[in-house]
Amino acid sequence: MTPGAEVSALWTIPTAAFLLAGAALALIGSLGLLRLRGFYERVHAPTLGTTLATVCIAIASMIYFSALESRLVLHELLIVIFGVVTTPISLMILVRAAVFRDASQNRSSFPRTGENER
Amino acid sequence: MSMLLTWSIAVAQILLGLAMACAAYRMLRGPRAQDRVLGFDTLSVDAMLMLLAFGIKSGSTIYFEAALIVALLGFVGTLALAKFLLRGEVIE
Numbered sequence: 126m127t128p129g130a131e132v133s134a135l136w137t138i139p140t141a142a143f144l145l146a147g148a149a150l151a152l153i154g155s156l157g158l159l160r161l162r163g164f165y166e167r168v169h170a171p172t173l174g175t176t177l178a179t180v181c182i183a184i185a186s187m188i189y190f191s192a193l194e195s196r197l198v199l200h201e202l203l204i205v206i207f208g209v210v211t212t213p214i215s216l217m218i219l220v221r222a223a224v225f226r227d228a229s230q231n232r233s234s235f236p237r238t239g240e241n242e243r
Numbered sequence: 244m245s246m247l248l249t250w251s252i253a254v255a256q257i258l259l260g261l262a263m264a265c266a267a268y269r270m271l272r273g274p275r276a277q278d279r280v281l282g283f284d285t286l287s288v289d290a291m292l293m294l295l296a297f298g299i300k301s302g303s304t305i306y307f308e309a310a311l312i313v314a315l316l317g318f319v320g321t322l323a324l325a326k327f328l329l330r331g332e333v334i335e
Contacts, residue, residue: 144299147255158281167278167281183295222326
Protein backbone atom coordinates (compact mmCIF):
# COMPACT_ATOMS: atom_id res chain seq x y z
CA MET A 126 0.00 0.00 0.00
CA THR A 127 1.40 3.39 -0.92
CA PRO A 128 1.28 5.82 1.96
CA GLY A 129 -1.16 8.68 1.69
CA ALA A 130 -3.27 6.95 -0.97
CA GLU A 131 -6.58 8.11 0.49
CA VAL A 132 -5.31 11.21 2.29
CA SER A 133 -5.80 14.49 0.48
CA ALA A 134 -2.99 16.89 -0.36
CA LEU A 135 -4.22 19.28 2.28
CA TRP A 136 -2.90 16.89 4.93
CA THR A 137 0.05 15.22 3.19
CA ILE A 138 1.91 18.51 2.68
CA PRO A 139 2.08 19.49 6.39
CA THR A 140 2.82 15.86 7.27
CA ALA A 141 5.78 15.78 4.88
CA ALA A 142 6.99 19.20 6.02
CA PHE A 143 6.91 18.35 9.73
CA LEU A 144 8.47 14.93 9.09
CA LEU A 145 11.38 16.37 7.11
CA ALA A 146 11.90 19.17 9.63
CA GLY A 147 11.98 16.71 12.51
CA ALA A 148 14.38 14.34 10.77
CA ALA A 149 16.69 17.23 9.84
CA LEU A 150 16.67 18.49 13.43
CA ALA A 151 17.49 15.03 14.75
CA LEU A 152 20.37 14.80 12.29
CA ILE A 153 21.67 18.23 13.37
CA GLY A 154 21.57 17.15 17.00
CA SER A 155 23.43 13.93 16.31
CA LEU A 156 25.99 15.76 14.18
CA GLY A 157 26.57 18.06 17.14
CA LEU A 158 27.12 14.96 19.26
CA LEU A 159 29.68 13.82 16.71
CA ARG A 160 31.49 17.11 16.13
CA LEU A 161 31.68 18.97 19.44
CA ARG A 162 34.86 18.55 21.47
CA GLY A 163 34.32 18.14 25.18
CA PHE A 164 31.69 16.10 26.96
CA TYR A 165 30.12 19.17 28.56
CA GLU A 166 29.63 20.74 25.12
CA ARG A 167 28.49 17.45 23.63
CA VAL A 168 25.72 16.93 26.16
CA HIS A 169 23.83 19.94 24.83
CA ALA A 170 23.50 18.77 21.24
CA PRO A 171 21.14 15.73 21.42
CA THR A 172 18.50 17.71 23.33
CA LEU A 173 17.64 19.26 19.97
CA GLY A 174 16.58 15.79 18.89
CA THR A 175 14.74 14.93 22.07
CA THR A 176 12.63 18.09 22.18
CA LEU A 177 12.10 19.83 18.84
CA ALA A 178 12.55 16.85 16.52
CA THR A 179 10.26 14.68 18.64
CA VAL A 180 7.62 17.42 18.68
CA CYS A 181 7.85 17.87 14.88
CA ILE A 182 7.61 14.16 14.06
CA ALA A 183 4.82 13.63 16.59
CA ILE A 184 2.88 16.52 15.01
CA ALA A 185 3.42 14.93 11.57
CA SER A 186 2.16 11.58 12.87
CA MET A 187 -0.85 13.21 14.56
CA ILE A 188 -1.80 15.07 11.37
CA TYR A 189 -1.42 11.97 9.23
CA PHE A 190 -3.37 9.57 11.44
CA SER A 191 -6.08 12.17 12.09
CA ALA A 192 -6.52 12.51 8.33
CA LEU A 193 -6.28 8.75 7.73
CA GLU A 194 -8.86 7.73 10.33
CA SER A 195 -10.92 10.96 9.95
CA ARG A 196 -10.99 11.53 13.68
CA LEU A 197 -8.70 13.29 16.10
CA VAL A 198 -5.77 11.02 17.00
CA LEU A 199 -3.62 12.55 19.71
CA HIS A 200 -1.83 9.64 21.32
CA GLU A 201 1.58 10.78 20.01
CA LEU A 202 1.24 13.48 22.63
CA LEU A 203 2.24 10.80 25.16
CA ILE A 204 5.68 10.45 23.56
CA VAL A 205 6.16 14.23 23.58
CA ILE A 206 5.21 14.55 27.24
CA PHE A 207 7.36 11.57 28.17
CA GLY A 208 10.39 12.91 26.29
CA VAL A 209 10.06 16.41 27.72
CA VAL A 210 9.76 15.07 31.25
CA THR A 211 12.49 12.42 31.15
CA THR A 212 15.28 14.09 29.13
CA PRO A 213 16.31 16.67 31.78
CA ILE A 214 16.26 14.00 34.50
CA SER A 215 18.52 11.53 32.69
CA LEU A 216 20.91 14.18 31.35
CA MET A 217 21.22 15.91 34.73
CA ILE A 218 22.12 12.63 36.42
CA LEU A 219 24.55 11.83 33.59
CA VAL A 220 26.27 15.23 33.86
CA ARG A 221 26.42 14.85 37.63
CA ALA A 222 28.11 11.48 37.17
CA ALA A 223 30.56 13.04 34.69
CA VAL A 224 31.33 15.90 37.10
CA PHE A 225 31.87 13.38 39.89
CA ARG A 226 34.21 11.30 37.73
CA ASP A 227 36.16 14.33 36.52
CA ALA A 228 36.47 15.77 40.01
CA SER A 229 37.63 12.49 41.50
CA GLN A 230 40.24 11.94 38.78
CA ASN A 231 41.37 15.61 38.48
CA ARG A 232 40.77 15.69 34.75
CA SER A 233 41.57 18.90 32.91
CA SER A 234 38.28 18.76 31.00
CA PHE A 235 36.44 19.65 34.16
CA PRO A 236 34.95 23.11 33.57
CA ARG A 237 36.06 25.64 36.17
CA THR A 238 34.29 28.94 35.72
CA GLY A 239 34.86 30.33 39.21
CA GLU A 240 36.35 29.53 42.53
CA ASN A 241 33.12 28.77 44.33
CA GLU A 242 31.30 27.08 41.50
CA ARG A 243 31.46 23.38 41.06
CA MET B 244 0.21 13.60 -3.96
CA SER B 245 1.02 10.34 -2.24
CA MET B 246 4.28 10.51 -4.20
CA LEU B 247 5.28 13.49 -2.03
CA LEU B 248 4.64 11.58 1.17
CA THR B 249 6.51 8.50 -0.09
CA TRP B 250 9.60 10.51 -0.99
CA SER B 251 9.54 12.66 2.12
CA ILE B 252 9.28 9.55 4.32
CA ALA B 253 12.23 8.01 2.45
CA VAL B 254 14.33 11.17 2.87
CA ALA B 255 13.37 11.45 6.54
CA GLN B 256 14.36 7.83 7.12
CA ILE B 257 17.72 8.42 5.45
CA LEU B 258 18.32 11.49 7.64
CA LEU B 259 17.32 9.58 10.78
CA GLY B 260 19.59 6.72 9.72
CA LEU B 261 22.51 9.14 9.43
CA ALA B 262 21.63 10.53 12.86
CA MET B 263 21.61 6.99 14.27
CA ALA B 264 25.00 6.35 12.64
CA CYS B 265 26.47 9.46 14.31
CA ALA B 266 25.07 8.38 17.68
CA ALA B 267 26.34 4.81 17.18
CA TYR B 268 29.81 6.14 16.32
CA ARG B 269 29.83 8.16 19.53
CA MET B 270 28.60 5.14 21.46
CA LEU B 271 31.27 2.82 20.04
CA ARG B 272 34.20 5.26 19.91
CA GLY B 273 33.38 7.58 22.78
CA PRO B 274 36.54 8.59 24.60
CA ARG B 275 35.01 8.07 28.02
CA ALA B 276 32.13 6.15 29.52
CA GLN B 277 29.77 9.13 29.80
CA ASP B 278 30.16 9.80 26.08
CA ARG B 279 29.06 6.25 25.39
CA VAL B 280 26.03 6.65 27.65
CA LEU B 281 25.13 9.91 25.89
CA GLY B 282 25.48 8.16 22.53
CA PHE B 283 23.17 5.40 23.72
CA ASP B 284 20.58 7.96 24.83
CA THR B 285 20.71 9.73 21.47
CA LEU B 286 20.54 6.40 19.65
CA SER B 287 17.38 5.39 21.50
CA VAL B 288 15.72 8.74 20.77
CA ASP B 289 16.64 8.50 17.08
CA ALA B 290 15.33 4.93 16.97
CA MET B 291 12.06 6.14 18.47
CA LEU B 292 11.76 8.82 15.77
CA MET B 293 12.59 6.21 13.12
CA LEU B 294 9.77 4.01 14.44
CA LEU B 295 7.35 6.95 14.22
CA ALA B 296 8.42 7.46 10.59
CA PHE B 297 7.82 3.72 9.96
CA GLY B 298 4.37 4.14 11.49
CA ILE B 299 3.51 6.94 9.06
CA LYS B 300 4.87 4.82 6.21
CA SER B 301 2.83 1.72 7.06
CA GLY B 302 -0.28 3.53 8.28
CA SER B 303 -0.72 1.39 11.38
CA THR B 304 -0.58 2.52 15.00
CA ILE B 305 1.36 -0.56 16.15
CA TYR B 306 4.62 1.32 15.62
CA PHE B 307 3.50 4.02 18.02
CA GLU B 308 3.49 1.54 20.88
CA ALA B 309 6.90 0.23 19.84
CA ALA B 310 8.19 3.83 19.81
CA LEU B 311 6.79 4.40 23.30
CA ILE B 312 8.50 1.25 24.58
CA VAL B 313 11.82 2.24 22.96
CA ALA B 314 11.59 5.67 24.58
CA LEU B 315 10.82 4.10 27.96
CA LEU B 316 13.66 1.58 27.75
CA GLY B 317 16.08 4.27 26.55
CA PHE B 318 15.23 6.44 29.54
CA VAL B 319 15.54 3.58 32.02
CA GLY B 320 18.81 2.39 30.44
CA THR B 321 20.35 5.86 30.46
CA LEU B 322 19.29 6.41 34.05
CA ALA B 323 20.70 3.06 35.19
CA LEU B 324 24.01 3.62 33.37
CA ALA B 325 24.35 7.16 34.74
CA LYS B 326 23.59 5.88 38.24
CA PHE B 327 26.21 3.20 37.75
CA LEU B 328 28.79 5.81 36.72
CA LEU B 329 27.87 7.92 39.71
CA ARG B 330 28.03 5.30 42.44
CA GLY B 331 29.41 2.09 41.03
CA GLU B 332 26.17 0.23 41.56
CA VAL B 333 22.70 0.66 40.13
CA ILE B 334 20.51 -0.09 43.13
CA GLU B 335 21.85 0.96 46.48
